[in-house]
Amino acid sequence: MTDDTPPRPAPHAYDRRMLEALVCPATRAPLRYDAARQELVSRAAHLAYPIRDGIPIMLVDEARDID
Template sequence: MDEKMSKVDPKLLDLLVCPLTKGTLSLDRERNELVSERARLAYPIRDGIPIMLVSEARKIED
């Protein structure tokens, strides 16, 4: 695992949902993000903490 990437508690990941759609999220380990396919947003993980703010999310382009 890359030194910059911080491990997120898997139990926490099971509980988190997209704040916009309330849908499920998938972990993108390569980019260190939680991805909402439905909302087309990727939420960053910083220092092991998911930043679940729509304003902080990256829009996923086709």
């Protein structure tokens, strides 16, 4: 018996089109995905939005200041 189930994406694998659709809630500027830190970075706002359990947390109060 063979399994014809299509392969599942790796945990927390992101569709590039989905990421490109997200913008910074503070500035509406594009975001850059930082895979190593699991963050979406807004250079315009100098903020990094965390990704927790595969879900981007798009709240300014939850973002980390970056320089």
